Amino acid sequence: xxxxxxxxxxxxxxxxxxxxxxxxxxxxxxxxxxxxxxxxxxxxxxxxxxxxxxxxxxxxxxxxxxxxxxxxxxxxxxxxxxxxxxxxxxxxxxxxxxxxxxxxxxxxxxxxxxxxxxxxxxxxxxxxxxxxxxxxxxxxxxxxxxxxxxxxxxxxxxxxxxxxxxxxxxxxxxxxxxxxxxxxxxxxxxxxxxxxxxxxxxxxx
Amino acid sequence: xxxxxxxxxxxxxxxxxxxxxxxxxxxxxxxxxxxxxxxxxxxxxxxxxxxxxxxxxxxxxxxxxxxxxxxxxxxxxxxxxxxxxxxxxxxxxxxxxxxxxxxxxxxxxxxxxxxxxxxxxxxxxxxxxxxxxxxxxxxxxxxxxxxxxxxxxxxxxxxxxxxxxxxxxxxxxxxxxxxxxxxxxxxxxxxxxxxxxxxxxxxxx
Amino acid sequence: xxxxxxxxxxxxxxxxxxxxxxxxxxxxxxxxxxxxxxxxxxxxxxxxxxxxxxxxxxxxxxxxxxxxxxxxxxxxxxxxxxxxxxxxxxxxxxxxxxxxxxxxxxxxxxxxxxxxxxxxxxxxxxxxxxxxxxxxxxxxxxxxxxxxxxxxxxxxxxxxxxxxxxxxxxxxxxxxxxxxxxxxxxxxxxxxxxxxxxxxxxxxx
Amino acid sequence: xxxxxxxxxxxxxxxxxxxxxxxxxxxxxxxxxxxxxxxxxxxxxxxxxxxxxxxxxxxxxxxxxxxxxxxxxxxxxxxxxxxxxxxxxxxxxxxxxxxxxxxxxxxxxxxxxxxxxxxxxxxxxxxxxxxxxxxxxxxxxxxxxxxxxxxxxxxxxxxxxxxxxxxxxxxxxxxxxxxxxxxxxxxxxxxxxxxxxxxxxxxxx
Numbered sequence: 001x002x003x004x005x006x007x008x009x010x011x012x013x014x015x016x017x018x019x020x021x022x023x024x025x026x027x028x029x030x031x032x033x034x035x036x037x038x039x040x041x042x043x044x045x046x047x048x049x050x051x052x053x054x055x056x057x058x059x060x061x062x063x064x065x066x067x068x069x070x071x072x073x074x075x076x077x078x079x080x081x082x083x084x085x086x087x088x089x090x091x092x093x094x095x096x097x098x099x100x101x102x103x104x105x106x107x108x109x110x111x112x113x114x115x116x117x118x119x120x121x122x123x124x125x126x127x128x129x130x131x132x133x134x135x136x137x138x139x140x141x142x143x144x145x146x147x148x149x150x151x152x153x154x155x156x157x158x159x160x161x162x163x164x165x166x167x168x169x170x171x172x173x174x175x176x177x178x179x180x181x182x183x184x185x186x187x188x189x190x191x192x193x194x195x196x197x198x199x200x201x202x203x204x205x
Numbered sequence: 206x207x208x209x210x211x212x213x214x215x216x217x218x219x220x221x222x223x224x225x226x227x228x229x230x231x232x233x234x235x236x237x238x239x240x241x242x243x244x245x246x247x248x249x250x251x252x253x254x255x256x257x258x259x260x261x262x263x264x265x266x267x268x269x270x271x272x273x274x275x276x277x278x279x280x281x282x283x284x285x286x287x288x289x290x291x292x293x294x295x296x297x298x299x300x301x302x303x304x305x306x307x308x309x310x311x312x313x314x315x316x317x318x319x320x321x322x323x324x325x326x327x328x329x330x331x332x333x334x335x336x337x338x339x340x341x342x343x344x345x346x347x348x349x350x351x352x353x354x355x356x357x358x359x360x361x362x363x364x365x366x367x368x369x370x371x372x373x374x375x376x377x378x379x380x381x382x383x384x385x386x387x388x389x390x391x392x393x394x395x396x397x398x399x400x401x402x403x404x405x406x407x408x409x410x
Numbered sequence: 411x412x413x414x415x416x417x418x419x420x421x422x423x424x425x426x427x428x429x430x431x432x433x434x435x436x437x438x439x440x441x442x443x444x445x446x447x448x449x450x451x452x453x454x455x456x457x458x459x460x461x462x463x464x465x466x467x468x469x470x471x472x473x474x475x476x477x478x479x480x481x482x483x484x485x486x487x488x489x490x491x492x493x494x495x496x497x498x499x500x501x502x503x504x505x506x507x508x509x510x511x512x513x514x515x516x517x518x519x520x521x522x523x524x525x526x527x528x529x530x531x532x533x534x535x536x537x538x539x540x541x542x543x544x545x546x547x548x549x550x551x552x553x554x555x556x557x558x559x560x561x562x563x564x565x566x567x568x569x570x571x572x573x574x575x576x577x578x579x580x581x582x583x584x585x586x587x588x589x590x591x592x593x594x595x596x597x598x599x600x601x602x603x604x605x606x607x608x609x610x611x612x613x614x615x
Numbered sequence: 616x617x618x619x620x621x622x623x624x625x626x627x628x629x630x631x632x633x634x635x636x637x638x639x640x641x642x643x644x645x646x647x648x649x650x651x652x653x654x655x656x657x658x659x660x661x662x663x664x665x666x667x668x669x670x671x672x673x674x675x676x677x678x679x680x681x682x683x684x685x686x687x688x689x690x691x692x693x694x695x696x697x698x699x700x701x702x703x704x705x706x707x708x709x710x711x712x713x714x715x716x717x718x719x720x721x722x723x724x725x726x727x728x729x730x731x732x733x734x735x736x737x738x739x740x741x742x743x744x745x746x747x748x749x750x751x752x753x754x755x756x757x758x759x760x761x762x763x764x765x766x767x768x769x770x771x772x773x774x775x776x777x778x779x780x781x782x783x784x785x786x787x788x789x790x791x792x793x794x795x796x797x798x799x800x801x802x803x804x805x806x807x808x809x810x811x812x813x814x815x816x817x818x819x820x
Contacts (some may be wrong), residue, residue: 010812016467017681021735051742053734053742053744054724054742054743054744056743056745057743069437086743088745109669109724110463111743111745113745117545117759119670119760120636124635126670127668127669128671128701129669130671130726130745130756130760131759132547132756132757132759133545133759133783134544134545135527135544135757136345136369136372136373136543136544137342137345137371137542137543137544139369140341140342140345140748141342141343141745141747141749141750141756142342143747144342144732144746144747144748145734145745145746145747147734155387156368159368159386160365160368160369160371160372160656162368163364163365163367163368164341164365166361166364166365167341167361167362167364168732181364183361184258187746223810225450226530227592254416258537258539259519259537259538259539260529260530260539261538261540291538293540304449314464314519316538316539316540322578322750324463324465325431329430332461332463332464333464333466333496334464334465335465335466335498335521335523335540336553336554336555336752337551337554337555337748338443338550338554338578338747338749338750338752339551339748339750339752341748342747342748345543345544346540346543346551349541349542349543350529350540350541350542352529357710373527373543420728446795456804504780546779547752547756548650548757549755549779549782550751550755551753554752559716566781566782567782569778569781569796570775570778570779570782571773571783573777573778574751574754574775576775577751577754577774577775578751591774599751
């Protein structure tokens with residue numbers, strides 16, 4: 001993958017990446033020199049120069065979270081914002097609130113897809129509260145709506161979102177002490193997660 | 206637990222079981238002799254003599270099922286019918302179809318809670334097709350609607366139903382090669398499953 | 411449409427009706443004489459002699475209902491049972507409870523598709539409680555699941571079910587003082603409703 | 616209602632409006648002079664100076680829309696953005712696409728709550744695609760999530776969203792030739808709609 005600073009275009013072989021559709025298309029690229037980038041770097045360059053289509057990236061985890069889980073969730077939310085990515089979560093307390101705090105701090109507009117009937121039930125850092133009124137069944141919509149789901153800690157609620165994510169062919173990643181399921185990569189750091197998210201976004205053909 | 210054949214009443218200490226509400230209530234029971242019964246036996250006696258409230262028992266499993274999974278599913282559906290229990294499943298092929306076949310053979314009226322928009326999408330053994338039109342999100346409703354979920358084989362779809370069941374505090378049981386999750390008892394036979402289901406129904410206070 | 415008493419077959423031109431699939435298929439019918447029947451009569455004959463596929467017929471209406479609305483709902487539920495039809499409703503009080511009472515009295519097994527998280531929230535006449543846990547959004551599933559929706563009285567909740575029914579191409583009928591919408595036939599009696607339901611079931615090709 | 620330009624505070628009697636919670640709270644306001652404003656003007660001033668909580672305002676209408684409906688939808692989406700309001704719609708073509716085009720042109724980030732399983736099904740002007748995978752049942756979530764629903768044209772699909780909105784106690788407004796329902800105000804212009812939306816947001820106590 002090559003980044004072309006002058007034209008602000010990301011290329012791969014004879015294709016260029018379109019940030020609006022998150023897809024590659026054949027495009028004649030001038031002779032301008034490019035520099036090789038990792039998916040994560042490519043995403044950062046795109047975020048600085050373009051508006052990426054805001055397909056949500058989900059952060060999932062428990063309401064009752066440990067300090068460590070909250071620390072990781074806040075860092076994850078922050079980094080998503082810095083990479084120009086739209087965060088979506090369940091909009092409640094614990095891991096969700098920490099993720100929203102971080103995302104908002106990074107300039108993002110965190111979406112909270114609430115189980116509740118009214119938007120007031122969102123945590124104070126949710127920028128865009130979406131009250132569904134369907135209770136925990138909203139987990140199925142979170143799993144469907146997100147391109148990638150990042151689990152941080154969590155019990156059976158988080159497990160159900162992870163399993164629904166796999167069922168819907170989403171990329172599901174686990175950080176910290178998230179439940180273990182076959183098909184879910186367990187990663188050690190926020191940076192690794194970002195690299196995997198970038199890989200998913202940039203591999204979409 | 207004591208079964209009183211003459212009055213057809215199930216008692217425990219000074220309480221009698223009400224099949225309409227699936228609950229125990231204090232009731233003066235005559236001096237008539239009773240015989241001790243296991244939960245499974247108690248359920249069979251009640252089914253022969255009363256109409257139990259038809260709170261669904263779910264059978265969940267994959268569309269593409271092995272011959273062994275289908276054999277077990279059919280036996281499970283049949284035994285639920287023989288015990289006067291209402292079966293509910295996803296209404297499609299594989300484990301679901303086998304379970305419906307068995308349940309219908311036992312005189313039951315299997316319910317298929319379909320992901321599809323029209324009832325014709327049900328397998329031919331579904332007696333009561335309920336088209337939801339909400340796709341695989343209907344798994345969340347299956348998990349909510351059932352008192353007990355019995356998983357037979359299955360991949361991520363079944364896993365998501367199991368996890369949702371745990372999230373909703375349902376009793377979740379695994380037969381055959383169902384996915385493993387903490388909190389789910391793995392049982393070896395249809396009889397053991399029935400004994401556990403009977404225990405759940407008869408322990409409801 | 412002709413009913414053949416000896417063979418218990420319903421015919422139309424050179425086709426016979428299959429109660430299991432609610433569809434017509436070309437079939438050579440013997441020379442046995444038949445008698446002309448209306449759709450309603452045909453349905454009654456089929457119900458006496460066969461098991462019709464239990465695709466639900468919905469009764470919708472308010473929790474706070476007038477005595478007259480309840481009287482009509484109970485009669486409607488009863489007649490559905492007498493015609494071998496499966497009733498489904500929202501499972502709560504008012505029109506829903508009256509419809510369940512009538513349906514159960516006629517030997518039916520009324521289904522209550524509840525907004526609640528637990529089955530205990532059903533009215534006492536619901537034979538098969540299905541807790542959805544998704545709140546009033548369950549109206550969309552009632553509208554989808556039923557072949558025909560019969561509105562009896564009602565306010566905006568009933569109106570939303572009627573509108574969803576039309577959106578899903580269901581036959582929507584209004585009795586008593588149900589809200590008025592274009593595309594909904596307002597009928598004067600339970601008998602007229604049954605004749606229309608029978609027409610819908612028997613016209614399905 | 617008084618707008619205080621120096622402190623950028625909106626007051627009513629002895630209360631000040633908090634844009635983050637969309638609520639009024641008692642607050643001592645200095646002797647600085649204020650100028651009387653209508654709700655619509657107040658909203659514009661707040662939008663220029665603060666970040667309002669982005670509780671969605673819904674635009675609903677048909678996929679197959681007339682040129683006039685599209686013109687109104689685009690103007691409506693644009694004005695919502697100019698007033699700092701978050702638009703949400705069904706994300707498909709016709710009225711929805713026109714509303715998204717206008718909203719994006721005004722600097723907004725239109726949300727499309729899609730019936731589909733994948734985000735690619737959104738119209739090209741949707742900035743934040745949310746794939747629900749639950750088909751037209753997503754109408755119930757649109758109606759729940761929005762503070763106000765503005766119907767522009769439409770048939771039974773729009774009617775169902777309007778009725779669900781009323782059922783969930785949302786303010787439902789009709790523009791152009793939207794279906795008529797009791798309880799829905801039919802307004803003549805985008806300006807009138809904005810004044811009503813502003814009144815709803817600013818009256819929330």
